[in-house]
Amino acid sequence: MQSDRLDLGNYSKTFITDVPADLNSPEAKEFKKTIRRFPDEAIYIYSFKENRMLYADGWEDLLGYRDDEITMLTIVNITAPEYAPFSNELNDKALMFLHNKTTDLEQYSFTIELKKIHKNGTHVPLISKVGVFKAEQGHVSSIIGHSQRNESIKLGNVMRYAAYGPEKSEFEDELNKQLFRHYAISEKEKEALSLVAEGYSFKEIAARFGVSQSAIEKRIIPMYRRFEVKSLTHLISFAFANHILP
CATH class of the missing domain: 1.10.10.10 (Winged helix-like DNA-binding domain superfamily/Winged helix DNA-binding domain)
Incomplete structure (x- = not known):
């Protein structure tokens, strides 16, 4: 499903949907037991294989959305306008990089500092980390996202991000090359x-x-x-x- 508000990249258009997690499923209940969540943090697991959220926790406290209503499309759409173009393209280029990798996929992740719009309309400064949650037969099948409120970060006009993984330098260099036109720094x-x-x-x-x-x-x-x-x-x-x- 395409967003009506944002010009997502081709990869994002293909994978992002508006389907929330079924928190009563055995899988979601198991995630609840095994995945640790820190204070002021919200977590999601999104499946590319099933094109839907598999799990969500902490979103009502963080951004005002119930865990059973938050979707991947909502998370994208509530990015503050000044951060949205860069955030969307970063996600898109990171997915493109990962989809060209076949080994050690679960060791890759990236972070970005940005603001999201709370359901009540206020802006919340966050540090968001997205990593590969599961890979199957050399392909990313699901990702996990951690978003944590951080009032101490000072967000200026320059977007800040970092890449991690076995080929960290290649990952970050590829993002730098693709995102050069943005006011951003790795x-x-x-x-x-x-x-x-x-x-x-x-x-x-x-x-x-x-x-x-x-x-x-x-x-x-x-x-x-x-x-x-x-x-x-x-x-x-x-x-x-x-x-x-x-």
């Missing part, structure tokens, strides 16, 4: 930029990460054009002003 880029702000040279940063100096330059220099800055000093100033760096 965890890897942020790590390098924070060391630049502390006064380390590109050569010193390269030695710390065990990569070449040119690899560090490729993380930093493209941000000049992305964030429309003209110098390293300007880039660092921009990073502090937009809460990229503390």
Whole structure:
């Protein structure tokens, strides 16, 4: 089912539906017993195989939606407008990357900092993590999402995200390449930029990460054009002003 509000990517259009979880099913009851949920956190498990939610917990406390009514389409649609285009494309490109992998799929995940719209209309700052929950015959069959309220994060105009997994660098590099047109920064880029702000040279940063100096330059220099800055000093100033760096 396609959203009436958002221009989702081709992968998202194919997989996202408006079908909630049957929380009375034996499967959902088992998830309730075995999946740990932290305070101020909501969880979902979504099946690509069945095109529906398999499980949901904590959504009424977090965003005002009952666990038996929250759907994948709802979660997408309640993203705050300023975060929606990037969030949707990140999800789309991450799925594309994972659908081209066949091994160790359950070790991959990504995070994003954003705001969702509560059922009462207020905006809630969240850190959301999406990972592969189950893979079958080399394909992702279901994903698990954790969204946790975090009032301490300072969200500026720049979207922040990170990728994890056996091929973390390849995963993040692919997302960087696909999402370059957005005002966004990856965890890897942020790590390098924070060391630049502390006064380390590109050569010193390269030695710390065990990569070449040119690899560090490729993380930093493209941000000049992305964030429309003209110098390293300007880039660092921009990073502090937009809460990229503390």
